[in-house]
Amino acid sequence: MKRLNQPFLGAAYYPEDWPAEQVDGDIALMLRAGMKVMRIGEFAWSRMEPEEGSYDWAWLHRVVNKLGKAGIAVIMCTPTCTPPAWLSQKHPEILAVNDQGIPAQHGARRHACPTNPIYRKYVRRIVSRMGKEFGRDANIIGWQIDNELYPYGKRGCCCAHCQDTYRNQLRKQFGSVAALNQAWGTNLWSQTYNDFSQVPLPPRADTWHHPSLLTSWMQFQSRAYVDFSNYQADILHKYTRKPVGTDMMPYGALNYYDVHRKLDIVQFNHYNSMENLWESSFWMDLCRSLKERPFWNTETATCWNGSTMANGVKKPGFNRVNSWMPIALGGEANLYWLWRAHWSGQELMHGSVVSSCGRPLHIFDEVREVANGFSQAGEFLSSTRPSNSGLALHFSGLAYSMFEFQPMVAGFNYLEKLKNSIYRPLIRAQFRPDVIDPAADLDAYRLLLSPFLPTLEEAKFADKVLEWVRAGGTWVVGPLSDIRTREACKYTHAPYGHLEAWTKIVCRYELPGAPADYQVRWNEGSSALGSVWYDGLEPRGAEVLALYADGPLAGLAAAVRQRIGQGQIVVLGTLPREQELVNLIGTLGREVDILPYAGASPNLLVVPRSGENAAGLVAIELENQPARLPLERLAVDLLSGELCSGEVAMPPYSVRVLQYDLQPFTNE
């Protein structure tokens, strides 16, 4: 079995679109560029099965073999994202249907329903055939299922089959319609259902629907796509021992924890801009935490994103740091989309490594530099992993759905707020959190943040977290956490489902923020406006960490801490300003030996790494600005060969791979 023993660079390759005789020239260029892997097959169903039941694999074997001979591995993709025209024509019932009842039109991609049995039958056939043909091919190092799975349109696929499937799941979940009525609170607006057949499906986007119904329906949509991925994974696992994954995008409506239960490897696509490059690290901190196995960054642009138009070329150096990020953060591959620019179609203006006519792009040298860097630092990188910091931050797909359909306070966007107001302050302060799902195990962590986590009722999280706290964990929870049932309703005994009982505090008043915001005075001395939401807390014996200083809540607590067993719960009644958040996590972190990398510039991504025989760090400058990196130990930069110590300068868009306790060498 083929193994690449160092981080590797690659790209998406579409040989189905080019003359067979061009492969050799492409390979020569790939070798020049330092490419180690090509990702192929993704959309090529009509070349694999030009007519129903008639297969053509010769062209694909030839490409795989030629690549193999050149030492370039392959990631093979199932082409199910683009069922061919003959299939849409013969079976229009496979087309996804939007919330207005209008079927998708053939002509783009992602046009099939994930649950449709006829589509599934054709999927089974093509995937099985691929498995037979390529499952044991030594040059294939892994598999990708479909492409960028995500609920269709505004409400996912709304076809009759999906509706039936959902209704059956409701029956199974609730047992009786009375139980559903009770769980969702349907007495208002005469919404009581006498029968499951009355649940209005699909919940149209032009209708003001019950948020419990909408949340439930979109959770079903996520499950439907997970099930579709599982369906293919089961087939592929029969034919291959190579890792199977599915390439996912930085979106919220598909539950990434669920989708990876059956998968072997995490694959991730991102197309961030110069402005929001840091957001990629949020997703990579999530990718890393999903599996032990290093993830693959399956898609990113070399120099500009585009479809039928190019969007904003990136500056020199961007490709360098963008290519290094997944490697630094625990991945082992970075693949560009795409190798050779398309000469036609919906994405013909996307940036690439070489142009449609086979000419290297202006970033070609930057690509080679990255490839060389991966080689030079390969041994260190493959023998170390990002050090676990003991700090975790929750991101929940269920929370995403709940907030989508009940934002609770005007302007609130869960994912944006989580990234911008929690995650970003932490990483700029050089904390290195894992981003985890509430279903994830907590054993590896000593400090856990759960802001904006409306329900604790998913995946038995409430029991788990309480046990973990009792055993010594420090849990920072709120604002807007523990305020909804599993079915997206409020509790009626208290604002919180569990926190009052666990901590003995009482939430006296709840107030929305924005535009009105209130002063919070922190014990540590500083004072600043809170934001988003305001719970006014009576401590009832808990330690007060912050008090409201004005407004209707003046004198009530804005943040409290309660010791429970060996651990503690910190309840935040409002969202602190960046500085106060970092102070708080700093204080709590010190208690459990979680320390940020001290003194590094905030525009620097610093990832300490450790392994059995080596230690060091990767540092990447993310904002095209100068930065400074203090070192406490002597280290060698494996890219430049420099010996580094003290405060090291990091030029804009630079990367250093620093190994401790190594002799300097000359870089050739």
Add this chain to the structure above:
Amino acid sequence: MKRLNQPFLGAAYYPEDWPAEQVDGDIALMLRAGMKVMRIGEFAWSRMEPEEGSYDWAWLHRVVNKLGKAGIAVIMCTPTCTPPAWLSQKHPEILAVNDQGIPAQHGARRHACPTNPIYRKYVRRIVSRMGKEFGRDANIIGWQIDNELYPYGKRGCCCAHCQDTYRNQLRKQFGSVAALNQAWGTNLWSQTYNDFSQVPLPPRADTWHHPSLLTSWMQFQSRAYVDFSNYQADILHKYTRKPVGTDMMPYGALNYYDVHRKLDIVQFNHYNSMENLWESSFWMDLCRSLKERPFWNTETATCWNGSTMANGVKKPGFNRVNSWMPIALGGEANLYWLWRAHWSGQELMHGSVVSSCGRPLHIFDEVREVANGFSQAGEFLSSTRPSNSGLALHFSGLAYSMFEFQPMVAGFNYLEKLKNSIYRPLIRAQFRPDVIDPAADLDAYRLLLSPFLPTLEEAKFADKVLEWVRAGGTWVVGPLSDIRTREACKYTHAPYGHLEAWTKIVCRYELPGAPADYQVRWNEGSSALGSVWYDGLEPRGAEVLALYADGPLAGLAAAVRQRIGQGQIVVLGTLPREQELVNLIGTLGREVDILPYAGASPNLLVVPRSGENAAGLVAIELENQPARLPLERLAVDLLSGELCSGEVAMPPYSVRVLQYDLQPFTNE
């Protein structure tokens, strides 16, 4: 028969959504808050009739009785706004249909067609049953029909039944299709109809339709909802002698004059913000003028509006002034929406008096203060009424429809302009107009303003106003008035339908304003830009009040006055600036003894009140700023017990109820 002998505070209550055993606790809290009335039943059809023909009234009687025992009255609502799921399922033909032919989806509210006979049958059944059950209940002080009636979607309900009804009304109105063709002017664009069946129905919003058709269709929609209200009123009047109303919103497409012909009481819902609180007084000046009987403010928020998200919490004191406004302006009740916050559903984030878990909100004390104030000032308030000022301002539902489909000048919004550029300057100058429909009687008025009233042909207004002018009335008309027929077409003999004949003036040129505007020099000395529209008038013997000073109309009159009989007509060719408008109304007012309350700050709402045995005023500060109120007589503030005279300071968001010629007392 139960009577509340003073202004009263109340709230919407949804016992259908809470355990029966919770009522007692709620009542205890209501009494603490000073609640005198609960509004119930509004959406509870599925609790009243869980399955077709099977009724459950026990729970509702129990609540009404318990409230009654506690001294809390009830306003009972028909639940027809939310036909239950079993009805939508059995008779999907009752669902309202939008202009694209798409039926409403069950799951929200207001989803039924107002004219559908099957829906009407079910409405008759449930309303009759309610009437039988509760029509003679002594604790019920009044009835509300449905909730917030308003045309569905962009074009009202467009179902086949509505189309047929409308077409029949057209046949009846015009007699022959030739008459319709003539009235609408269909010769252009080959729009001539050979037959009523060719009238394109429904007039889709995606088609560039004839404005006469659109205006006519939306007038039909208004009638359809009026008819639906009448249908229920007729039923209720069989079973009860308590006043019947329907709670209406501050919108324009339902004709509020028409809807109240059969109703006994005006009910009004509003959710104004801190910024536009003053607009509520426009609507309340309309509510007061619709009926002799004091109106009920049936809904308003205590502290924030919300649906699945909270929108902008209001500052301390807002609840005070917002609660007092309807009482000051001639209402006798203020009810909050809602008593206890919902725990689920589409509106679970709306502000309330107590939270979903029964905890008082931060504004609870402000609510109690208002309740106390109503008691203290109750005798004075219930023995006086806002003094009629003799001044009236027209608001016409027909004008609203005409301008919606022919704004005449880019950017013109009838209701916004009427409120912001006419009404607001008047009330900031302390005039106290009634806001009336052109169908309303004019006997009570000496000065009448009719800006933006495109047609005089509704409700025989032309004859009426001329007679009223001859008898001594002063009528200020224009700009954009008397320029359309009843069917929304221009006159062809002159720009005005009547004004040239009545006043002998000639309109030489008509010019749209915006962005170009022109200087107007007023006789009184000031000079300022006009706005919106410019008619250049030749006085031909009329008195010139203002001349254009530049532009193509320079030298023509911008405003003229013509004496007719005992009265006069003032024609405005353009919309004056705020200051000139106030000067003009001041001058004209003085001639007919209509005087503003002199010297009060513009941010103050000052409402003089008088009765057989008492006189005084209510003053409310609307903008959270300090204000000054000069008093010409000694008065006692019934809320504070203070004796007031001279210039009285009004703090931000303060209220004073000042009774003249009363001995001071100590407020306990």
Add this chain to the structure above:
Amino acid sequence: MKRLNQPFLGAAYYPEDWPAEQVDGDIALMLRAGMKVMRIGEFAWSRMEPEEGSYDWAWLHRVVNKLGKAGIAVIMCTPTCTPPAWLSQKHPEILAVNDQGIPAQHGARRHACPTNPIYRKYVRRIVSRMGKEFGRDANIIGWQIDNELYPYGKRGCCCAHCQDTYRNQLRKQFGSVAALNQAWGTNLWSQTYNDFSQVPLPPRADTWHHPSLLTSWMQFQSRAYVDFSNYQADILHKYTRKPVGTDMMPYGALNYYDVHRKLDIVQFNHYNSMENLWESSFWMDLCRSLKERPFWNTETATCWNGSTMANGVKKPGFNRVNSWMPIALGGEANLYWLWRAHWSGQELMHGSVVSSCGRPLHIFDEVREVANGFSQAGEFLSSTRPSNSGLALHFSGLAYSMFEFQPMVAGFNYLEKLKNSIYRPLIRAQFRPDVIDPAADLDAYRLLLSPFLPTLEEAKFADKVLEWVRAGGTWVVGPLSDIRTREACKYTHAPYGHLEAWTKIVCRYELPGAPADYQVRWNEGSSALGSVWYDGLEPRGAEVLALYADGPLAGLAAAVRQRIGQGQIVVLGTLPREQELVNLIGTLGREVDILPYAGASPNLLVVPRSGENAAGLVAIELENQPARLPLERLAVDLLSGELCSGEVAMPPYSVRVLQYDLQPFTNE
């Protein structure tokens, strides 16, 4: 045959909408205004054929005859833009269908499908009848087909008939589906068609379709409307010898070159504002170049545009210059829309010459002044034509479609960029280009600009231009030119289809611009940012005109010149700034004796004219600012009678018609 021997003023007249007895009064006013022609019949189908097969021509003959007696000519229009209600009712299948499959609703205009055979049958009948009735009428000077032909909705008419027609054209164009697959590049996304029936039609706007399909479909739509125009032209040509045209709007999706192949005269409607009045000259430079025969400006507003609302009144003098523009630029008529304002309907607020009630508008005197000016300068104007400058600029309908569906770089709008960044700098520098289609003959030109012309494969342009260059032409091409095949795909052998082979240059790198832009250093000394797009060129022997000074292309050429035969090709790799563009065209122009009118203010439109016996120029001030016009020869202003020489002052919105070598006279 009636001839008007000088430029003439006219208007659209809708006698179908007014009482017969009003015609005389209208004619009296027309004579006062100086009207020489009325355009009638445009939408009057229901008055011509009130019921199927029953015709009424009497009213129309009467109007034509009365006008004729008064010396006012007529342009007769076919009313096919507004099929009457009886036709839509009897044959709803004639209604155009949008891309969602929804038929147009009767009630507006342009609601019929251009290819529908039933509609065509009725069109043939009414047009033939009109031809018989009026084809030989001596008072009719020309015909207009339909009104403002343009593809329906977002994707033109998408009815089954249009789909079939298109599919048949595809079959004919490509012969086999394999050829189509090859031409469009359908291998990606499994888009390969096994059969023409699989081409997804209509290509819905809500689906992410292949740009080649979209471009091809919209070219079909253009052909469908051209064919519809031809269909009517063929009929009319049987009955009349007067020129036949169709009035077109300044839009891009109908190919104006194609539509005029069968037509005799160019007719143009425009409604420009004070801000973009200069854009009219772009379209008039195109109108003039389409036919030898002087074009007619068939519609423009006197003082404001409007529908159900008036949009922005224009300042005094605008009507003067707006009326003179078409005359200056090679037209012989200017017609207002409309004579008398409508009294009802969708356009009742549009500006006119007289109001709905027959009163002259405030611009009436300006209209008369223009009419007088046309008379005074008539002999000169009708005996001269705008001098051909030898300079041409390409505008391509195919390019328009290609860029609509693949803008290539974010924010790029072909028509806006062509007008604002190429055409406007040229005319402000006083160049006088023809605007021509790639299908147009090049013999008259010495300098040709082809920016943003993605394909050279239309109308055998590639062969033609190369031959023209070899024969001495100077061709300035790029950026974004020669980079697509006829079917909207990229070339795969080189970035350019032809330019590398022709000029020997090599395009090393291609880079999108915006937001990143790069410095270009021009040989002539100046240095400025380029824009839109950046091709980095290796000259390989060509002359370098400009080099990139920074960024990834630093050192590569931004503009090169290659001599070929007697001529030369100048390739632009980026779009120069206005100043550098003008410098370049100035330099190249001097080489081929193309010189701008030197020294005139940029806000002046200066149109040199020449004829057998006279020469001179028309100068129009376009921006309501003062301007200066230097004269090298003595000239008389035919409007004022002034003798002019040296630097002549042009007041804001003034017009001068200057004839050289004429004795001064006194203007009465």
